[in-house]
């Protein structure tokens with residue numbers, strides 16, 4: 001990708017220069033410059049609002065570390081200006097990921113209903129009944145706060161819906177105020193120091209520990225996932241029995257304490273949700289989110305929490321959604337991002353993918369289960385070569401295609417289903433062709449599994465056995481969307497090597 005400043009198109013420029021306070025969502029077909037627009041928008045905001053951006057902070061979120069390395073190469077200047085470039089996983093990593101979920105459990109954990117389950121589980125700890133009345137010592141005197149008064153204070157604070165930790169301190173302050181009013185009625189004004197002493201009195205803290213206990217996110221999540229009864233109470237009417245069973249920790253140590261818990265990637269999203277209920281996280285003035293079609297509702301909420309007072313640039317392509325929870329509509333994504341009314345602007349003019357390839361990929365578009373406008377290419381050049389071969393000849397043909405590609409300039413990306421990657425690497429090696437993995441940017445030849453090439457581009461792409469790429473994840477059109485991503489990585493030439501019928 002090069003700097004597009006000289007050739008920026010009016011539709012791109014409008015997005016780059018949108019007002020700092022505006023949240024915009026860009027539905028961009030492959031190679032229409034979404035990422036370029038996002039990065040230039042970041043640069044533009046820094047340039048036009050240096051102080052506000054310095055104060056609020058600017059975050060660029062990409063899907064994986066390879067992608068981050070790639071964008072750091074595109075606009076290295078951004079890296080030097082305090083713009084944070086990260087992945088959401090990195091932003092929410094309270095613990096290392098030490099276990100994985102099966103797809104069913106991950107799907108439930110990433111569902112927006114789980115946010116409500118966690119909220120209920122957290123607030124189930126708040127209960128004025130737990131305390132009875134409270135007696136606060138004051139020298140030789142004792143003040144009594146009756147149980148119903150305590151209950152009223154707790155109920156009032158709950159209604160105000162402050163973050164949980166703020167709520168606890170607010171209850172403390174209201175108890176002290178109640179005592180202060182009684183004391184002043186009896187014998188005149190009290191000092192601030194006196195009030196502080198009442199607030200910090202041991203029985204007051206003990207009472208708070210009973211009615212509004214201090215709690216860690218880990219305790220709440222471990223409770224919900226480790227205790228079937230706690231889960232049933234919190235999930236009643238929200239998750240059905242199968243869904244509850246799917247997320248419950250099982251096996252030895254299932255009822256483990258939060259201290260020894262092993263967390264999955266989805267659990268970290270849950271922990272972040274609870275942490276956000278306890279305390280609002282520090283936010284950013286602006287967040288650019290790339291590949292946003294792949295975010296789950298719970299991930300969107302994690303981003304929304306970090307942009308509570310800021311704005312967002314949301315970039316993506318519904319046709320390239322490949323996670324199990326990939327969005328089918330931008331309205332849904334924007335709603336979970338807390339910006340339900342943000343405009344969705346389409347970009348359809350492709351700079352990367354040549355016309356010869358767009359003709360092919362537009363044929364796939366109708367089968368992807370999403371409504372997006374067709375792409376059109378600014379590039380009349382480009383070459384598409386279909387290489388049908390006999391079964392058993394696929395790898396050799398792919399090696400031949402790479403050899404031919406190497407007689408011309410530019411990078412070559414060999415992209416295949418994950419299971420086929422080792423065989424291809426070995427065959428290239430045997431043919432004396434040095435090939436790098438996808439994480440090594442700038443290599444002449446790269447061999448990459450289909451799952452990691454999103455957002456990347458190669459001058460020449462050799463797509464190996466599309467049917468295998470598509471069936472690796474064949475639920476709900478995801479495999480075909482993965483294939484769509486692969487075919488649209490080509491800047492100049494695309495070779496399709498296949499023994500099986502093409503799925504388009």
Ligand SMILES: Nc1ncnc2c1ncn2[C@@H]1O[C@H](COP(=O)(O)OP(=O)(O)OP(=O)(O)O)[C@@H](O)[C@H]1O
Nearest residue numbers: 001002004007008030031032033034035036351455
């Ligand atoms: N106005 C422009 N002039 C010239 N080149 C451009 C322009 N806009 C984008 N490009 C180039 O087009 C290519 C694709 O851009 P980019 O990667 O930003 O697209 P994308 O929409 O994010 O693609 P994808 O969804 O496929 O990842 C890049 O090489 C980029 O430099």
